[in-house]
Amino acid sequence: MTAAEETDIKIRILQAAKKLFALQGFEGTTIRQICEEAGANVALVSYHFGGKENLFGALFEMFFPNDQLAAVDPDMEPIEGVKLVIREVTKFRQSDPQLISIIQQEIILNTPRIQKIREHVMPMWGLLRKWIAKGREQGVFSYRSLDSVFMSVTGILLFHRNQDYWKVLQEEEEPGIEAMIEDMTDFILQGLHYKGN
Amino acid sequence: MTAAEETDIKIRILQAAKKLFALQGFEGTTIRQICEEAGANVALVSYHFGGKENLFGALFEMFFPNDQLAAVDPDMEPIEGVKLVIREVTKFRQSDPQLISIIQQEIILNTPRIQKIREHVMPMWGLLRKWIAKGREQGVFSYRSLDSVFMSVTGILLFHRNQDYWKVLQEEEEPGIEAMIEDMTDFILQGLHYKGN
């Protein structure tokens, strides 16, 4: 069996798991549902991944864009750093809303599985936080509580335009991603009392 | 049996359900767990509430602070309205973090149960949105996309200081609720380009 075909069923299972975990949650999704969606036998999850819990971990090894962060320069100017994070998170949320939904769920429930997520996303949050702090030191940002503004920024980044929940209230047509980034950046930089531009 | 004792076990079940739904999610919580926590027999959930699904609905009838919204004047000045929502939501999040956790979960998963939540919270979001819109008309707020800023504000309000997830990054001691409201209000009003004060 070729390498492509070997991983084929594994990838189909991972994609099905991602879709269903996002829609129904981890506990709310059964292995049988996943395998039906993937067109696979129920035993294959245990055989290939070693159980439902490990399947979850494999999701992030497969789909989380780790390389994006590696190219980032931590000594970037704070304003540029913040802009970069807003852009990258928004792009990620657009490109893989299912994975975002899973991350949101795990954060809120604070499950044991959160550890897998932490490993991937905490480095970026750490950078963002450092840039926000350094910006204040340099006088380009201004605020009282670092914790508070950091929470506000992450709240916006993670839970902006969430699912279809707000559809009933929305009136404007769905904007392009560039307009979205621009609007969020403006809101956040204003919140940070950004002096510039 | 007296009225107080009659509802005693029902209330204990509701409290146990709220606690466990918040910690483990709806699907992740079993009726047996709830009844063990409440010191009740497993059959009582079906007997008193008519099943797990209805128990969820009863949660909001019991614990959601509906009266708070009724006293609000929709024709309030936009700036005062926004400030009021920030204060009330933050107070609610402090007073009943478990119910907030449940609401967050249902929003993200977009479950059928979301309807029960909508009934209670949408009126307030509608008011907030109207105030933000009216503020722009009056020239006291300034922004490009109403949808975008509205999503940003709700993102902050609903997911600010979420659980213990961010604990590893926090450095400051937990602030009082008044300082918290002040910081969030400042961030949001800046984001709305508030011209005043």
Add this chain to the structure above:
DNA sequence: TCTCTGTTTAAACAATCGTTTAAAACATCT
């Protein structure tokens, strides 16, 4: 004291959960 009504209990219900098993099917070699 006896009956009636509503509440609580232990036990059991069918259904489904995640996982395992043993055999079948497959692919890859000499």
Add this chain to the structure above:
DNA sequence: AGATGTTTTAAACGATTGTTTAAACAGAGA
């Protein structure tokens, strides 16, 4: 073709799910 090692399958495993059942219980009115 035949042997070998891996992958997939159908079936079954024990455990647990939400719900129901019938009996036991408690309190009020006669």
